[in-house]
Amino acid sequence: MAEPPFVFGRVAEKRHFVDRDAERKRLAQNFGSLVNTVIISPRRWGKSSLVQRVAQDVKADKANKDLKVCLIDLFNVRSEADFYSHLATGVMRATMSKWAEWVEAVGKFMSHLRPTVSITPDLSSSIKLEMDWAQAVDSPDEILDLVEKIGTEKNWRIVVCIDEFQAIADFAESEAFQRKLRSHWQQHQHVAYCLYGSKRHMMLDLFDNPEMPFYRFGDVMTLDKIDNFIWGDFIRRRFTATGKTITVAQGRALAALVENHSYYVQQLAQQVWFRTQDVCTDEIIDQAMNDLTDQLDLVFTGVAASLTSRQLGFLRAVVDGQTSLYAQATLKAYNLGTSANVARIRDALISREIIDVDDDGVQILDPVFKYWLRAHL
Numbered sequence: 001m002a003e004p005p006f007v008f009g010r011v012a013e014k015r016h017f018v019d020r021d022a023e024r025k026r027l028a029q030n031f032g033s034l035v036n037t038v039i040i041s042p043r044r045w046g047k048s049s050l051v052q053r054v055a056q057d058v059k060a061d062k063a064n065k066d067l068k069v070c071l072i073d074l075f076n077v078r079s080e081a082d083f084y085s086h087l088a089t090g091v092m093r094a095t096m097s098k099w100a101e102w103v104e105a106v107g108k109f110m111s112h113l114r115p116t117v118s119i120t121p122d123l124s125s126s127i128k129l130e131m132d133w134a135q136a137v138d139s140p141d142e143i144l145d146l147v148e149k150i151g152t153e154k155n156w157r158i159v160v161c162i163d164e165f166q167a168i169a170d171f172a173e174s175e176a177f178q179r180k181l182r183s184h185w186q187q188h189q190h191v192a193y194c195l196y197g198s199k200r201h202m203m204l205d206l207f208d209n210p211e212m213p214f215y216r217f218g219d220v221m222t223l224d225k226i227d228n229f230i231w232g233d234f235i236r237r238r239f240t241a242t243g244k245t246i247t248v249a250q251g252r253a254l255a256a257l258v259e260n261h262s263y264y265v266q267q268l269a270q271q272v273w274f275r276t277q278d279v280c281t282d283e284i285i286d287q288a289m290n291d292l293t294d295q296l297d298l299v300f301t302g303v304a305a306s307l308t309s310r311q312l313g314f315l316r317a318v319v320d321g322q323t324s325l326y327a328q329a330t331l332k333a334y335n336l337g338t339s340a341n342v343a344r345i346r347d348a349l350i351s352r353e354i355i356d357v358d359d360d361g362v363q364i365l366d367p368v369f370k371y372w373l374r375a376h377l
Helices: 021-033 047-061 080-095 098-109 131-138 146-154 163-172 176-185 200-207 228-241 248-257 262-275 281-293 297-305 309-319 330-331 340-350 366-377
Strands: 037-040 067-073 116-118 127-130 155-165 191-196 218-223 355-358 363-366
Touching: 021 037, 021 047, 021 067, 021 191, 021 218, 037 047, 037 200, 047 067, 047 155, 047 191, 067 080, 080 098, 080 127, 080 131, 080 146, 080 155, 098 116, 098 146, 146 155, 146 191, 163 176, 163 200, 228 248, 228 262, 248 262, 248 281, 262 281, 281 297, 281 366, 297 366, 309 340, 309 363, 309 366, 340 355, 363 366
Parallel strands: 037 191, 037 218, 067 155, 155 191
Antiparallel strands: 116 127, 355 363
């Protein structure tokens, strides 16, 4: 069997990457000009894929021989010490490729912290930076300025991309830590930062709140969903590349079932592709959607069981298309209590990343969960 032409659950690269031409151009310009960038969108809309694709694009451009891109992921980082560990190690890996370069850089740029560099006999193992990271918390200047010092020394432009950046909001004394970061980073001349994460409401609070240290830190990019017509053509082309047939209209219908959500479009398209021997039918698409929902039934049942009856009533109202959630008729019909209670329900569901609120009203973030709710509420 041919390799499935769709990917989900990992970064989409090369032929699997869909559109985002305008965003790619804008982000590439920011990287090249060392403009700080903040990318905000709900989870699984393709932020990581976009950043890594642009990193590949700029590094392949001969005009960017002096440009280095450092990719750091703060997933499971829970403390300031962990942050320094990830930052320093990520910067060294992106800028130093040989044992001798690591040793020289440590002696030149981090002498006060006295770190050590180790390598195992197994050549497949990466070089590691080891030190007392708790000491870095007490004296963080060398770590926070490490990338700027390397950029200055080598005459390089360096872009530090940090995924799951909202994790810093949960650190002890988070605002003091944020002020420390910004006071250093805003002074850097050879470095730009690209910050993004999967929890939209936390990212907005970090970067769109005038009272927070990172307010107006850089160019804020808000990703929209990929257009339905683009999905239709992409799905048709990927089927054709493997000798199978689906129409653009069917591809668009497939994407619409999951509200053009990047992760789910790729997942559902893969399920449809598996079920299609030669020519896709509407029945195959419907069956794949039902099967996908069934696969996630235990997950969604657990989520629903963790919600209060009024939170479920709120979601039922959203699924039913109610737009006046504070109206007396809606409060009564869905047993939501008072209007003040609705506000508390909304905030609790936003905090759990179940819903979001935008100019179009309340949105259930997971389209397959929304599809499941229609059948179970």
